[in-house]
Amino acid sequence: MTQSSVPFLPFVRPEIDEATIAGVADVLRSGWITTGPQNQQFEAELSTYCGGRPVRTFNSGTATLEIGLRIAGVGPGDEVITTPASWVATSNVIIETGAMPVFVDIDPRTRNIDLNLLEQAITPRTKALMPVYLSGLPVDMDHLYRIARNHKLRVIEDAAQAFGSSWKGTRIGQLGDIVSFSFHANKNLTSIEGGALVLNSEDEALLAQKYRLQGITRTGFDGMDCDVLGGKYNLTDVAARVGLGQLPHxxxxxxxxxxxxxxxxxxxxxxxxxxxxxxxxxxxxxxxxxxxxxxxxxxxxxxxxxxxxxxxxxxxxxxxxxxxxxxxxxxxxxxxxxxxxxxxxxxxxxxxxxxxxxxxxxxxxxxxxxxxxxxxxxxxxxx
CATH class of the missing domain: 3.90.1150.10 (Aspartate Aminotransferase, domain 1)
Structure with missing residues (x-):
């Protein structure tokens, strides 16, 4: 059988229904195409999906990882333990914060970080753990968080590929510490480009908002302050509308x-x-x-x-x-x-x-x- 005799089968293709396409057209006609009411609704529905935890959206799953690390207090001189079997963004963002990635080999059975080797890599400079749920398979969450508690470490779950996954019947995102999702075009739920952070408190959510848009806090019509060094990581309403169309499916x-x-x-x-x-x-x-x-x-x-x-x-x-x-x-x-x-x-x-x-x-x-x-x-x- 030759390529010319059958339709080409790509390794990935997003499924976007006509209602979502029509919804995007409505957003474009509305005149409000950057971060606005669609994004607020998307965050609210993601929060419901994640058991009511605060959720903030970003323009990529890379941004969510970096901001998650910053919210966890990771910075220059710190170490973050992760896996070498991932997209390079996982460790690049650690370097971006000024910290050093410390790799631990994978369990060849699960292809995820080998939790039985993880504790050997912990040093006084270790600030956080960043497991990756490769192909959507979570690590043993009980084991992971037992290690984190014993060593008083933060966890930033690189769940970029794990939206819709679960651990013992509980959705990824409903439990744990900081959880990072990606909504890239090849993910199980897409917003074309985008991501979300699941956080532990409204204070963390407010800090995420600051990091998302130049560190700015607005009060009233004309009040404005900048008290942290943020960037430009906000999700557009066009992208949010795509995500909203995906979520029910x-x-x-x-x-x-x-x-x-x-x-x-x-x-x-x-x-x-x-x-x-x-x-x-x-x-x-x-x-x-x-x-x-x-x-x-x-x-x-x-x-x-x-x-x-x-x-x-x-x-x-x-x-x-x-x-x-x-x-x-x-x-x-x-x-x-x-x-x-x-x-x-x-x-x-x-x-x-x-x-x-x-x-x-x-x-x-x-x-x-x-x-x-x-x-x-x-x-x-x-x-």
Whole structure:
């Protein structure tokens, strides 16, 4: 089967309904297109979704992480413990605050930070923990917060991929310390670009608002003060309206993603790829929102590289992605003393992972098509 004979299947495609598109048009016609009433409503509905906790929106999930760190008091000389298996924004924002990222290797089973290794990395300079919920799978929250309490550390949950996920029946965002969501176009809930912080108090929410817009506080018609160094991170009403249109569908989105993930497990089980050693994610259908479905290639048993494997998928009309190369091997981090061999599980994962198509408009037939292509490629190129 060639790419020209079938429709191309991208690895992600957002689902935005006609009511949302019409709603965006209404916002554009209203004349109020930057932060305004749509954003206020979006924050209120997100707060309800997160159990009534204060929520403030931002223009990206990167901004939410940086502001979350600042609200937690992280600054120059501090250390923040995180994982090298994430988008580089996770650690870049730590450096932006003047602090130093301290990496802990991943558990190869969950692909999340190995909590059993985390305490070994805590020093007197550790100020906060920043776990990442890769592909929407949360870490063991009980274990995480037990460590945080024992060492009196703040937690900024990088839940960028975990909107709609849960822990033991409780939504991510309803429990814990500071929680950061992303609403980028590839996320389970999108506002095109955007993010949100779930906070612990109205005081933290007010501080988030200050950081979001130049540190300004307004009183009355003409009163204005600036008492913290803020930036320009506000979410537009156009983006907020997209998010509002997405929110009522999140449970359906999550259910469909879980159904498709189950189809991947069924379609790959006992196939040529798995027999060669292809790695599958943890089959968690209680907590994960299945933001992504990531395989790891058995490159030692294949005659092609990862790039060639992805090119072969493309020839079948199938898109794919890489999420993520190990952060500590980027030049910026090598210059800070990180090197190969420090975090072998994250390095192996980063060098062999491939993200397969997974989005709500897909069908189980689409999944089977991907599985057949993977098995065919592995049969052709297996050693």
């Amino acid at each position: 999140i449970e359906r989105f999550t259910a469909q993603r879980r159904k498709l993930a189950q189809a991947y497990f069924a379609g790959l089980a006992d196939g040529a790829a798995v027999k060669l050693g292809l790695g599958l994610p943890l089959a968690d259908f209680d907590n994960s929102n299945w933001h992504m479905f990531q395989i790891t290639l058995p490159l030692e048993h294949l005659t092609l590289t990862r790039a060639a494997f992805m090119e072969a998928l493309k020839a079948h009309g199938i898109g794919s992605g890489v999420h993520y190369p190990a952060i500590h091997l980027f030049s910026l981090y090598r210059a800070r003393g990180f090197a190969e061999g420090m975090f072998p599980h994250a390095e192996r994962f980063g060098a062999s992972t491939v993200t397969l198509p997974l989005f709500t408009q897909m069908t189980e037939a689409d999944v089977m098509r991907v599985c057949r292509a993977i098995n065919e490629i592995c049969e052709q190129h297996g050693k």
